[in-house]
Amino acid sequence: MNPDPRQLAIHDFTYPLSANRIAPEPLPDRAASRLLVSRSGVISDRTFRDLPGELPAGALLIFNDTRVVRARLLARRPTGGQVELFCLEPVAPHRSLELALQQTGHCTWRCLVGNGRRWKEGPVSLEFETTEGIKATLHALRQAQEAGTALIDFRWEPAELPFAEVLRAAGHLPLPPYIDRPDTAADAVRYQTVYAAAEGAVAAPTAGLHFTPEILTELQARGFATGHVTLHVGAGTFQPVKAERMADHPMHTEPIIVTAALLRQLLAHRPRPVIAVGTTSxxxxxxxxxxxxxxxxxxxxxxxxxxxQWQPYEQAEAAASISPEAALTALLNYLEARGTDTLEASTRLLIAPGYRIRLVQGLITNFHQPESTLLLLVAALLGPDWRAVYEHALAHDYRFLSYGDSSLLLP
Structure with missing residues (x-):
């Protein structure tokens, strides 16, 4: 019988990760990263360039094409002190990320606020220059405090600038908190995948950082199919699990966008293997x-x-007879009935031991933090073999976390 993930203790999913194992910088060559291959529990060491030769024949690779936005804004109080605003999600006048990024003149976002103790009242501001050389000013006013975050009202001149351009010109890349340094011009390139397209993430889908145009071309030449989904990665991906039991850990909500063409591609591909590029995919x-x-x-x-968060576990018995084909067909019918080719939805799904994976037969992913929901996902995919994978990576000097090395996990 599968365990109930609500009863899992996060402390059972840990390993010793010292600071010197965390990669602070990317390698000069994306594809030079090492690749740990775990196939049915048998582990081998490769480089990422070897990936096309290690994939199961006839596999379909699914990539997350989200693009990281420059979501960190460093504003100044009238007295000169710096306040950091980390934009998490839009609140008004649009909650839709796409519409919020196109909003002009003013908007309200939920933000994390750094160094805000001395910011008692009044606006903070930031002067910047747009990509077209136009001088501009951003003003931010704190409206309310909510559960560790703040609602921030932004206004800017020239008012006709979309907020996406404000972030592009004035913002900084939100590197993970364990990379303790300012972002650089190199990060602007290397903290994006080469296939990033849809703006909206505040963290990179890091499994994709190793891919190069040459590897993508080789995959195509070898006959591998590829497809794209969009999940805009939220800051919650770095949220530590502080609860003793997973039942007390709230998962963050993330928006997803999937086309009807992708749904049809998944249906046509079955039962051949699907490989997810990254935990977000x-x-x-x-x-x-x-x-x-x-x-x-x-x-x-x-x-x-x-x-x-708990829907799959609560509905497991009711959904036992629903095949992946039936579920995908239901989504296609839903889109057709509404006259649209694009599915927009949200997910708080927690994948942990006790979860039965339906659509995926393998995973390309980096090495994740101890006691994290991402490590729980790997444990759900591999079972107890996850420990052997991480022990091997530690023993063989793999680089960990966002800018670290990669793995191909084939249970």
């Missing part, structure tokens, strides 16, 4: 199953399409 694919299953279990449901 895997969570998106598994979210698709539960969105479709939810439509079949509750055909009269209305409102936003959302997969909640």
């Amino acid at each position: 895997l969570r998106t694919l598994e979210t698709l199953y539960w969105l479709g299953a939810g439509l079949l279990l509750n055909p009269d449901a209305t409102g936003e399409l959302l997969v909640t």
Whole structure:
């Protein structure tokens, strides 16, 4: 019987990670990273350039094409002190990320505030120059404090600038908190995947950072199919699990965007293997199953399409007879009935031991932090073998976390 992930103790999913094992910088060559291959529990050491020769024949690789926005703003109080504003999600006038980035003149975002103790009242401001050389000013006013975050009202001149351009020109890349240095011009290139397209993430889908145009070309030449989903990675991906049991850890919500063409591609590809490039791609694919299953279990449901944290565990018995094909078909029917080719939904899905993966047969991913939800996902995929993978990586000097080395996990 599968364990109930709500009863899992996060302290059981740890390993000794010292600071000198965390990669502070990317390698000069993306594809020079090392690649740990775990195939049915047998581990071998490769380089990332070897990836095309290690993939299962006929595999479909699914990439997350989100692009990291420059979400850190360093503003000044009238007295000169610096305040850091880390934009997490839009609140008004649009909650839709795409619309919020196109908003002109003013908007409200939920933010993390750094060095804000002396910011008692009044606005902070930031002067900057746009990519076209126009001088501009951003003003930020704190409206309310909510559970460790603040609602920040932004206004800027020239007012006709979209907020996306404000962030591009005035913001900094939100490097992970364990990379303790300012972002650089090199990070502007290397903390994005070469296939990044849809702006909206505040953290990179780091499994994709190793891919180069040459590797993508080789995959195509070898006959591997590829597809793209969009999950805009939120700052919650770095949120430590502080609760003793997972039942008390709230998962963050992240928006996903998937086309009907991708759904059809997944259907046509079955039962051949699907390899998720990164934990965000895997969570998106598994979210698709539960969105479709939810439509079949509750055909009269209305409102936003959302997969909640515990939905797969609470509906496991009810969904036992729903195949991946049926779930994907239900989503296609849903889109067709609404006359759209694009699925927009949200996910809070927690994948942990006890979860049965439906749509994915393998994962390309970096090495994740101890006691993190990302490590729980790897443990759900590999079972107890996750420990051997991480012990091997530690013993053989692999580089860890966002700018670190990679792994191909084939359970």
